[in-house]
Amino acid sequence: MSDSNNPSERPAATALHPVVYAILIGLVSWLIIAVWGFGRDRLSDYLLVIVSGFIALFVAIPTTLWLMAQRQRSSDQEGQRNQPSFRDWSAGDFGTWQDKVKGANAAVEILLPIAALAVGMTAFAVVAHYTIPSA
Numbered sequence: 001m002s003d004s005n006n007p008s009e010r011p012a013a014t015a016l017h018p019v020v021y022a023i024l025i026g027l028v029s030w031l032i033i034a035v036w037g038f039g040r041d042r043l044s045d046y047l048l049v050i051v052s053g054f055i056a057l058f059v060a061i062p063t064t065l066w067l068m069a070q071r072q073r074s075s076d077q078e079g080q081r082n083q084p085s086f087r088d089w090s091a092g093d094f095g096t097w098q099d100k101v102k103g104a105n106a107a108v109e110i111l112l113p114i115a116a117l118a119v120g121m122t123a124f125a126v127v128a129h130y131t132i133p134s135a
Helices: 018-038 042-077 086-091 103-131
Strands: 093-095 100-102
Touching: 018 042, 018 103, 086 103, 093 103, 100 103
Parallel strands: none
Antiparallel strands: 093 100
């Protein structure tokens, strides 16, 4: 006899919650703004446009694929929305190819690298603003 309250037998989520995607987009936007803190002259502005384009593509491609998957899923379910709240998703399990982890831990592991990059780039831009003489 199986008990559905047993954590090891509960089904794990296989998709990220939309809130994680929204936070990811916000962090990438922050990173783009922080990178522009290094603009000093026309050449660096030109290079920053290229870097910003690469970062925007880094977000646009997975976001487009996610939106396509959501559209396909919604047409398959014929309008049935059973998306759990972020609190429920983060308290539940998230299935990876190796094991199950808590949803909150998975979200932190996914968002931490880009958050560290955005915060670090902001710190570097602030230091550069006050230490590098402008031309």
